Amino acid sequence: xxxxxxxxxxxxxxxxxxxxxxxxxxxxxxxxxxxxxxxxxxxxxxxxxxxxxxxxxxxxxxxxxxxxxxxxxxxxxxxxxxxxxxxxxxxxxxxxxxxxxxxxxxxxxxxxxxxxxxxxxxxxxxxxxxxxxxxxxxxxxxxxxxxxxxxxxxxxxxxxxxxxxxxxxxxxxxxxxxxxxxxxxxxxxxxxxxxxxxxxxxxxxxxxxxxxxxxxxxxxxxxxxxxxxxxxxxxxxxxxxxxxxxxxxxxxxxxxxxxxxxxxxxxxxxxxxxxxxxxxxxxxxxxxxxxxxxxxxxxxxxxxxxxxxxxxxxxxxxxxxxxxxxxxxxxxxxxxxxxxxxxxxxxxxxxxxxxxxxxxxxxxxxxxxxxxxxxxxxxxxxxxxxxxxxxxxxxxxxxxxxxxxxxxxxxxxxxxxxxxxxxxxxxxxxxxxxxxxxxxxxxxxxxxxxxxxxxxxxxxxxxxxxxxxxxxxxxxxxxxxxxxxxxxxxxxxxxxxxxxxxxxxxxxxxxxxxxxxxxxxxxxxxxxxxxxxxxxxxxxx
Amino acid sequence: xxxxxxxxxxxxxxxxxxxxxxxxxxxxxxxxxxxxxxxxxxxxxxxxxxxxxxxxxxxxxxxxxxxxxxxxxxxxxxxxxxxxxxxxxxxxxxxxxxxxxxxxxxxxxxxxxxxxxxxxxxxxxxxxxxxxxxxxxxxxxxxxxxxxxxxxxxxxxxxxxxxxxxxxxxxxxxxxxxxxxxxxxxxxxxxxxxxxxxxxxxxxxxxxxxxxxxxxxxxxxxxxxxxxxxxxxxxxxxxxxxxxxxxxxxxxxxxxxxxxxxxxxxxxxxxxxxxxxxxxxxxxxxxxxxxxxxxxxxxxxxxxxxxxxxxxxxxxxxxx
Numbered sequence: 001x002x003x004x005x006x007x008x009x010x011x012x013x014x015x016x017x018x019x020x021x022x023x024x025x026x027x028x029x030x031x032x033x034x035x036x037x038x039x040x041x042x043x044x045x046x047x048x049x050x051x052x053x054x055x056x057x058x059x060x061x062x063x064x065x066x067x068x069x070x071x072x073x074x075x076x077x078x079x080x081x082x083x084x085x086x087x088x089x090x091x092x093x094x095x096x097x098x099x100x101x102x103x104x105x106x107x108x109x110x111x112x113x114x115x116x117x118x119x120x121x122x123x124x125x126x127x128x129x130x131x132x133x134x135x136x137x138x139x140x141x142x143x144x145x146x147x148x149x150x151x152x153x154x155x156x157x158x159x160x161x162x163x164x165x166x167x168x169x170x171x172x173x174x175x176x177x178x179x180x181x182x183x184x185x186x187x188x189x190x191x192x193x194x195x196x197x198x199x200x201x202x203x204x205x206x207x208x209x210x211x212x213x214x215x216x217x218x219x220x221x222x223x224x225x226x227x228x229x230x231x232x233x234x235x236x237x238x239x240x241x242x243x244x245x246x247x248x249x250x251x252x253x254x255x256x257x258x259x260x261x262x263x264x265x266x267x268x269x270x271x272x273x274x275x276x277x278x279x280x281x282x283x284x285x286x287x288x289x290x291x292x293x294x295x296x297x298x299x300x301x302x303x304x305x306x307x308x309x310x311x312x313x314x315x316x317x318x319x320x321x322x323x324x325x326x327x328x329x330x331x332x333x334x335x336x337x338x339x340x341x342x343x344x345x346x347x348x349x350x351x352x353x354x355x356x357x358x359x360x361x362x363x364x365x366x367x368x369x370x371x372x373x374x375x376x377x378x379x380x381x382x383x384x385x386x387x388x389x390x391x392x393x394x395x396x397x398x399x400x401x402x403x404x405x406x407x408x409x410x411x412x413x414x415x416x417x418x419x420x421x422x423x424x425x426x427x428x429x430x431x432x433x434x435x436x437x438x439x440x441x442x443x444x445x446x447x448x449x450x451x452x453x454x455x456x457x458x459x460x461x462x463x464x465x466x467x468x469x470x471x472x473x474x475x476x477x478x479x480x481x482x483x484x485x486x487x488x489x490x491x492x493x494x495x496x497x498x499x500x501x502x503x504x505x506x507x508x509x510x511x512x513x514x515x516x517x518x519x520x521x522x523x524x525x526x527x528x529x530x531x532x533x534x535x536x537x538x539x540x541x
Numbered sequence: 542x543x544x545x546x547x548x549x550x551x552x553x554x555x556x557x558x559x560x561x562x563x564x565x566x567x568x569x570x571x572x573x574x575x576x577x578x579x580x581x582x583x584x585x586x587x588x589x590x591x592x593x594x595x596x597x598x599x600x601x602x603x604x605x606x607x608x609x610x611x612x613x614x615x616x617x618x619x620x621x622x623x624x625x626x627x628x629x630x631x632x633x634x635x636x637x638x639x640x641x642x643x644x645x646x647x648x649x650x651x652x653x654x655x656x657x658x659x660x661x662x663x664x665x666x667x668x669x670x671x672x673x674x675x676x677x678x679x680x681x682x683x684x685x686x687x688x689x690x691x692x693x694x695x696x697x698x699x700x701x702x703x704x705x706x707x708x709x710x711x712x713x714x715x716x717x718x719x720x721x722x723x724x725x726x727x728x729x730x731x732x733x734x735x736x737x738x739x740x741x742x743x744x745x746x747x748x749x750x751x752x753x754x755x756x757x758x759x760x761x762x763x764x765x766x767x768x769x770x771x772x773x774x775x776x777x778x779x780x781x782x783x784x785x786x787x788x789x790x791x792x793x794x795x796x797x798x799x800x801x802x803x804x805x806x807x808x809x810x811x812x813x814x815x816x817x818x819x820x821x822x823x824x825x826x827x828x829x830x831x832x833x834x835x836x837x838x839x840x841x842x843x844x845x846x847x848x849x850x851x852x853x854x855x856x857x858x859x860x861x
Contacts, residue, residue, distance in 0.1 A: 067725050067726060067727075067728065067729075068725050071722075071724070071725065071727070138724070138725075139722075140722045142722075144682075144683060144721070144722070146681070146682060146683075146699060147682035147683065147722070147723060147724060150681075150682075151648070151681055151682050151724055152724065234699075235699045235700025235701070236699070236700075240700070241683055241698055241699060241700065242698060275588070275597070276590075276595065276596065276597055277597050277599060277600065278599045278600070278601055280600060280601070280602050280603075281601075281602035281603075281606075281607055282601065282602065283602075284602065284607050305629070306685060306694050306695050306696050307683075307696050307698070308695075308696055308698050308701065308703040311629070311630065311633045314626075314629060315626050315629070315630075318622055318625060318626060318629075319622050319626075322615075322618035322619065322621065322622050325614070325618055326611055326614060326615055326618070329610070329611075329614050330607070330610065330611055332577060333606075333610045334602075334607075336577055336580050336581055336584070337600075337606065339580075339581065339584035339585065339588065340584055340588070340600070341588055341597055341598065341600065342584070342588050342597050343588065343590045343591075343595035343596070343597045344584065344585050344588050344589050344590055345589075345590045346585070346589070354581060354585070357577065357581065358577070358578060358581070361573070361574055361577050361578075362570075362574060365569070365570040365573060365574060366570070368566060368569070368570070368618060368621055369563070369566050369570075371618075371621070371622075371625075372562060372566065372621045372622070372624065372625030373625040373626050373628065373629035374555075374558065374559050374562050374624070374625040374626075374627075374628025374629055374632070374692075375559060375562055375563060375566065375625060376625070377559075377628075377629065377632060377692065377693060377694050378559055378689070378692040378693070378694065380694065380720075381685060381687070381694070381720040381721060381722075382720065442547055445548065445549065445563070446546060446547075446548070446549050446689065447549050447687070447689025447690075447716060447718065449687060449718045449719070449720045449728075450720075450722075451722040451727060451728070452727070452728035453727075453728045454728045454729060455728065456716065458546070461545055462545075500593075528599075529599070530596055530597075530599070531596060534594055534595070534596045538592055538594045538595050538596060539596055539597075539598065540595045540596065540597050540598075
């Protein structure tokens with residue numbers, strides 16, 4: 001179990017003991033840790049699926065598993081990683097733990113609803129796990145109709161219900177964040193004194209609350225058609241299969257921003273802390289998060305350029321998609337400019353921030369390729385798209401998540417992780433990631449379709465490279481699991497503010513007391529004012 | 542070949558267009574990536590932390606820079622949009638003289654039929670230098686007709702027609718894939734497109750001759766289903782005449798109009814109540830389940846082949 005750094009002092013970890021004190025906790029910090037444990041399990045599960053997929057693709061003819069099994073593997077990889085790891089990851093773990101602390105609150109606005117959110121994720125996850133153990137599901141995480149409603153003979157309903165229930169976890173978390181940010185800020189914590197992590201989570205919460213219900217409705221419609229044969233999507237029953245794609249992407253494109261916006265929030269904190277500079281263009285970075293959230297709702301049709309939607313719709317969605325590129329680019333430019341004349345530390349969280357910026361830049365720039373109609377017709381449903389979204393979701397969201405985990409680990413546990421091992425694993429992850437996914441851009445442009453169990457022999461070299469990279473990546477993810485566990489007992493005791501960061505979460509003990517602050521802080525400075533934390537400062541720049 | 546290819550072969554008129562846009566995007570991407578990576582490397586080394594107590598002077602931003610790095614990328618993205626959209630526009634506008642081929646996707650094969658009645662499965666034989674228009678649908682899940690060498694892809698959607706076209710520029714044998722996940726044997730749902738010299742193509746056509754052209758078979762089906770009992774050529778039947786119908790604008794009950802294309806005729810056979818021609822009653826029964834997707838395609842070709850009835854005024858001219 002986690003042992004507190006200074007046993008005499010009471011903190012949120014040692015204030016009570018026993019399973020019941022965790023399963024019935026209303027403390028946002030403990031709930032954050034419950035989420036951390038839950039999504040780590042799902043990340044491991046999704047990783048196992050990915051491993052089998054990559055091993056199978058070493059040879060063009062298949063052979064390790066049957067096509068039925070292969071199709072289930074990539075479906076369950078996607079379902080697990082997206083709905084039960086990436087969507088909850090940063091908001092549910094770090095948002096839960098740190099959003100109230102960053103604005104100087106004692107908890108979220110609705111602590112009981114917060115606990116309910118975690119139970120909903122667990123129940124949804126159990127549905128999905130049941131489906132996987134009972135025989136799996138083979139529709140792809142996209143559940144396209146009429147395949148999913150009429151032709152698939154797998155556990156579609158159980159999986160979809162799991163996603164439906166987990167969706168309410170996401171909605172309630174978003175609702176909790178919005179109310180907390182509006183109502184629970186400490187005295188002096190004005191909107192433009194909030195850390196950019198909080199701004200990013202506000203924007204994320206808007207998508208969670210406004211987008212997720214559409215997914216829920218879509219799942220209900222799939223249920224009605226599959227179980228009661230009410231014609232909604234299957235043309236044989238009088239339905240429209242493309243309607244499903246509109247509904248699905250109306251949620252699932254903004255859902256990409258549920259995954260990436262919180263990571264952008266983390267990166268803003270890291271870049272500022274480890275260069276000891278205010279974020280260049282703070283307000284613009286804050287507004288760009290909201291702009292991404294709003295514009296993200298207007299671009300869903302760019303997933304459907306070859307679906308048979310009209311020429312005009314294709315052009316409109318391509319045009320609008322380019323608008324969402326601008327606020328993303330602005331963030332990258334502003335992070336880079338923040339480094340200028342800073343005092344730059346190479347601590348592990350900053351290495352992850354560098355990694356995020358590099359990989360997100362490549363993911364974002366290849367997004368310009370797939371938004372271009374003429375190119376997308378060729379590359380959609382190929383490995384080019386697979387590479388593109390893994391650069392965003394793994395290169396972006398997971399790098400941000402790992403950066404945040406290292407950054408806040410001392411605050412959450414009171415212990416430091418071993419810096420040398422952490423730097424090594426950050427490097428291994430970066431290299432392994434690129435070796436896994438860069439060859440997939442080339443594969444995709446050459447015409448290798450996604451979701452293929454077997455493939456023409458000419459694609460084998462690139463697949464072997466990709467699998468080699470995945471092995472390196474697996475090692476990179478395994479190392480932190482070991483040293484984080486090790487650090488709980490043997491890690492150096494962390495002080496209240498080991499990084500010299502400005503956020504309010506660093507102005508209280510590590511680990512924090514049950515109610516976060518002994519006294520509610522009064523905020524008198526902007527978010528990133530380092531003159532308040534550097535004692536006997538040596539002015540540079 | 543043992544060599545590692547980085548780009549697919551170019552075998553249609555679209556391929557160089559798409560590749561040129563790709564080169565432009567690559568240039569932009571490499572430029573911005575390098576600009577970002579080099580700046581980060583330079584700043585990270587130049588401004589590395591030398592003592593624990595360093596306090597850099599805060600810089601809160603600069604509106605001129607913000608505008609600069611918003612406007613320039615926006616301009617570039619509008620070039621990408623316009624360029625990409627112009628290719629897409631061309632891909633949706635087949636030339637009038639295009640060779641028609643009908644495609645039906647089903648789990649897990651492609652069934653193709655030429656106007657002359659030649660049928661193929663998972664293979665498509667076409668002449669080099671001639672535009673080919675595909676009209677496609679699916680019998681079950683959604684499939685997607687993808688020929689990387691042509692840079693074209695189009696979903697085949699059950700319940701409707703979608704179309705695409707291409708003009709092959711180089712004889713050869715090219716991969717045909719299904720690109721939309723469609724179940725167990727999705728990765729085996731494919732084959733080859735054979736682009737042939739015109740003389741070889743003519744030889745292939747005559748070698749693959751079958752029991753009658755699409756239109757001829759359509760006429761047989763038309764008679765078998767007794768369509769002519771109501772759709773009389775001179776318009777005296779209980780249903781509208783089909784002579785010279787194809788390509789015309791049809792006046793519907795309720796005031797709307799619709800162009801009589803393949804999709805409209807398909808819908809009128811399978812869901813006759815969807816659009817009622819002005820002046821006629823909703824009396825036609827559905828032929829869903831009585832006629833296959835291939836049968837519908839034959840009927841469409843037969844209707845296309847019907848010229849205007851003798852003595853009809855100009856304007857009712859069939860498309861071919």
